[in-house]
Amino acid sequence: MTPTPADVLAPGIDTRLSVREGFTRDETGLRGRVPRGVVRARSTADVVACVRWAAAVGVPVIPVGARTSLEGHLLPLGDEVMLDVSAMSEIIRVDQSDFVAVVQPGVTRRQLSAAVSPYGLHFPVDPGADATLGGMAATNASGTTSVRYGGMRRNVLSLTVVTADGTVHRLGRQVAKTSSGYDLKDLFIGSGGTLGVITELTVRLHPVPDSQGSVRLSFPDVEAAVDAATDLIGTAAPVSRLEFVDAAATSALNGFCGGGLPPSPALFVDVEATSSAALVDVLDGVEAIARDHGLLDGCRAQSAADRTALWDMRHRLFPAIKAAHPGHGFLVTDTAVAYSRIAEAVARAHRVADELGVHVTTAGHIGDGNVHAVVPYSGATFDRARRFSDRMVEHALSVGGTATGEHGIGLAKKRYLADEHGSACVLMAAVKTALDPQNLFNPGKVLDP
Ligand SMILES: Cc1cc2nc3c(=O)[nH]c(=O)nc-3n(C[C@H](O)[C@H](O)[C@H](O)COP(=O)(O)OP(=O)(O)OC[C@H]3O[C@@H](n4cnc5c(N)ncnc54)[C@H](O)[C@@H]3O)c2cc1C
Structure with a gap:
């Protein structure tokens, strides 16, 4: 039998089943199909060769980086070739x-x-x-x-x-x-x-700023922490990181790394200044704002080692949540809302989790109005975790926010796009069709043209 163009292999394609099967699952709990193969590009010319081959034979292509995305962006839905550009690292x-x-x-x-x-x-x-x-x-x-x-x-x-x-x-x-x-x-x-x-x-x-300092601030409740964060933004304090964790998060951190944190909501704050004297003034100002909102406990870090230790604790939150729920998958929402709606969004996350009988931890980039809710799920609770995500997105959209502040739509959040953008989805589909008339690139993700 004469080979069809699609039987002709892409230049350098790796078709080992063990390699291809690695692309069928990710953090979302959704399953993808086994892709046709993996092409590892080392130059723009390699990418051009692969894309020209794919266009000629009608095989779709999914570009691949470090594979850390969280919304099913890389899950193959058909017969795609995974075009891995991670070795283009010059x-x-x-x-x-x-x-x-x-x-x-x-x-x-x-x-x-x-x-x-x-x-x-x-x-x-x-x-x-x-x-x-x-x-x-x-x-x-x-x-x-x-x-x-x-x-x-x-x-x-x-x-x-x-x-x-x-x-x-x-x-x-x-x-x-x-x-x-x-x-x-x-x-x-x-x-x-x-x-x-x-x-x-x-x-x-x-x-790199001349002087940087960090402070962890614990508050009696979520509202106090959110109000303090909003005031920090409002006073134009030179804040370079402003992260929120709820009481469930501080408990998980205490269990995981012996954190010794008060079991209450907290902010982790980084500030920048032009000198170490100015830095002390800035940190004093941050703590004064926190005291206005009922500060329970604070911990200041100015040396590089102390700052690293303080932020290591914040960065160990996801491993801490994972350790507290062994054998579970994790759904992570990333809605973003205006500052005035953050406290309501966090309260709603806890209320909805109670209604659905799932556990939730809320934490994240409060300085961007982008607080994550992390819900552990098992086979039996996966549908409830998805319902939780739907309810969080419904709320964010109803108050003028977005379904995804940073992770992207990918596959997992595709069902929210029309609710967020309405008739603008028609314009997005027209752009996709104009630039990619064959639907060659990552088909089935973000939107259907
Ligand atoms: C523990 C953890 C924490 C995270 N926290 C955050 C966070 O705070 N903020 C945040 O934004 N994200 C976060 N993420 C998600 C993730 O790191 C980001 O989405 C990241 O930008 C994905 O980059 P990547 O190289 O892994 O891309 P991949 O996962 O390989 O690909 C992601 C998407 O980009 C496309 N793509 C990749 N390379 C190219 C290319 N060269 N050309 C065209 N398209 C391409 C892929 O097709 C896919 O659709 C987190 C992930 C983890 C695991």
């Missing part, structure tokens, strides 16, 4: 005087920060996991430092992308601002691998 250039770096998409945020630290610079976007910059751009990632530095949209100046016909385009310019033409760079940021493959990024770097 830092091409650091322009110290322009505060930019040019990188391949597989460079991770920690790799970049380590490379630019000798210049007194850092790349601030921190989604917790050591994700690739290509994957972070594709999900518009943000994290603990976004309250000060913004997420990927604010920190990516230009992209090189390969589109569905295998053409290489440069989007954006290496300048602090531009008003030129439609902003296609920002269209690709957050597109979840559905519009093309990012093969190069120019990102902003920031000077």
Whole structure:
């Protein structure tokens, strides 16, 4: 029998079943199909070759970075080829005087920060996991430092992308601002691998501040913690991280790492200053605001070692929750709402969890109005966990918020897109069809054209 074009293998494709099966599941608890194979690109030319082959034979392509995304972005739904760009990990250039770096998409945020630290610079976007910059751009990632530095949209100046016909385009310019033409760079940021493959990024770097300090502040209740956080934003305190944990979270941390935290809601705050004397004033100001809201207990950290210990505790929250619920999967919501709605959203999370009989911990980036609810589930409680997520999204949308502040729509949150965007979904589908008429890139994710 004469082979059809689809039988002709993509250049360098790995078709081992053990490798392909690794893509059928992720943190969502949803299952994907076994993909056709994995292609590992090492250059833009490799990506072009794979995309041209895929377009010619009609096989869809899913771009792959560090595989840390949380919403089923990478689950194959048909016969896709996984186009892994994580080995494209060269830092091409650091322009110290322009505060930019040019990188391949597989460079991770920690790799970049380590490379630019000798210049007194850092790349601030921190989604917790050591994700690739290509994957972070594709999900518009943000994290603990976004309250000060913004997420990927604010920190990516230009992209090189390969589109569905295998053409290489440069989007954006290496300048602090531009008003030129439609902003296609920002269209690709957050597109979840559905519009093309990012093969190069120019990102902003920031000077490492002269002095930084941290403080953990415990409050009698959620409202007090939220009000203190809102006041910190309102007084324009130079806050670079502003994280919330509820009482369930502090209990989990105490159980996991002997934290000795009061079992009550807390804020973890980082501030920046131009000198160590100024830093003391800033920290005094933060604690004064906390006292206005009934501060129960505070712990200040100024040395590098103490700050690391304080933030290590915050970063160990997810392992602590996992340890408290062995054998469970975990659903993590990431709705974002206006500051005035945060306390209501946290209270609602606990009320809905009680109604549905599931456990919940709330914690996250309160400085961005983006508080996560983490719900452990077993086979028997998976549907209830999903209902919990639906109720949280319903609430966020009803008060003008968003279904996803940072993780993206992927597959798991696709059912919320129409409720959030209404008729604008028609425009999104038109964009997808115009850029990817064959529905070649990550089909079935974000929206159906
Ligand atoms: C413990 C933990 C904590 C997390 N906390 C946060 C958080 O605070 N904030 C946050 O934003 N996220 C968070 N995440 C989610 C995750 O780290 C981000 O979504 C991250 O941006 C994904 O990057 P990645 O390299 O792993 O991409 P992948 O998971 O490999 O891919 C993600 C998506 O991007 C697409 N993609 C990947 N590379 C490219 C490319 N080169 N071109 C085009 N499309 C591409 C893929 O097709 C997919 O749709 C967390 C994850 C974990 C495990």
